[in-house]
Amino acid sequence: MKSRLSLTVNGETHDLLVPVHKTLLEVVREDLGLTGTKHGCELGECGTCTVLVDGEPVLSCLALPADLGGREIVTVEGLADGSRLHPLQQAFAELGAAQCGYCTPGILLTAKALLAEHPSPTRQEVKEALAGNLCRCTGYTKILDAVELAALRMGQGGWTSPTVGRGGAPTANQMGQGGWTSPTVGRGGAPTANQMGQGGWTSPTVGRGGAPTANQGTGA
Numbered sequence: 748m749k750s751r752l753s754l755t756v757n758g759e760t761h762d763l764l765v766p767v768h769k770t771l772l773e774v775v776r777e778d779l780g781l782t783g784t785k786h787g788c789e790l791g792e793c794g795t796c797t798v799l800v801d802g803e804p805v806l807s808c809l810a811l812p813a814d815l816g817g818r819e820i821v822t823v824e825g826l827a828d829g830s831r832l833h834p835l836q837q838a839f840a841e842l843g844a845a846q847c848g849y850c851t852p853g854i855l856l857t858a859k860a861l862l863a864e865h866p867s868p869t870r871q872e873v874k875e876a877l878a879g880n881l882c883r884c885t886g887y888t889k890i891l892d893a894v895e896l897a898a899l900r901m902g903q904g905g906w907t908s909p910t911v912g913r914g915g916a917p918t919a920n921q922m923g924q925g926g927w928t929s930p931t932v933g934r935g936g937a938p939t940a941n942q943m944g945q946g947g948w949t950s951p952t953v954g955r956g957g958a959p960t961a962n963q964g965t966g967a
């Protein structure tokens with residue numbers, strides 16, 4: 748049995764005819780083609796399927812689209828502003844906070860909701876907000892650092908991410924054009940957002956002939 752419904756996702760309204768048993772996760776991925784939202788456990792335990800509904804994180808594997816008519820749904824595809832990454836995406840890219848990236852869409856959206864409510868969260872508040880989002884790759888430290896860096900930048904009025912060239916991550920030059928400077932990357936790990944806020948930091952050096960490598964960018 749199918750039902751007709753209207754869903755607003757990333758600012759666009761879609762009229763759909765979908766089987767009543769389909770979850771929001773399935774509809775977003777299969778009917779709307781927004782595959783940034785990831786299948787994980789489908790049991791409400793991993794957080795990788797997180798989307799925002801009216802600004803609140805929701806596990807799309809447990810949500811039924813029929814309940815969400817008239818609500819504003821945001822997936823990871825709705826985070827960037829055209830070719831300009833959301834500050835969270837920019838910070839994750841710079842600090843190496845995504846490795847395989849499977850958990851990243853859910854974490855970005857959960858963090859977005861956190862920063863909307865708490866623009867300057869403590870480390871503990873970031874940890875608690877992300878407690879339902881599991882990551883098997885990063886060890887979490889860089890994720891926490893990246894959320895703190897994004898919070899710092901978002902609190903500095905007028906900061907915007909550099910525009911991203913077609914088809915890829917920002918180049919070294921693009922990263923230099925937004926009025927911001929990156930921190931010095933110390934031996935043994937990326938600096939925390941707090942370290943970055945302490946003044947005296949400058950951009951990392953860029954290897955000959957191109958953008959910094961992941962190692963150069965993160966100190967890992």
Ligand code: FES
Pocket residue numbers: 785786787788789790791792793794795796797806807808809
């Ligand atoms: S896939 Fe939804 S919580 Fe794991």
Ligand code: FES
Pocket residue numbers: 844845846847848849850851881882883884885
């Ligand atoms: S980056 Fe691989 S699961 Fe988090």
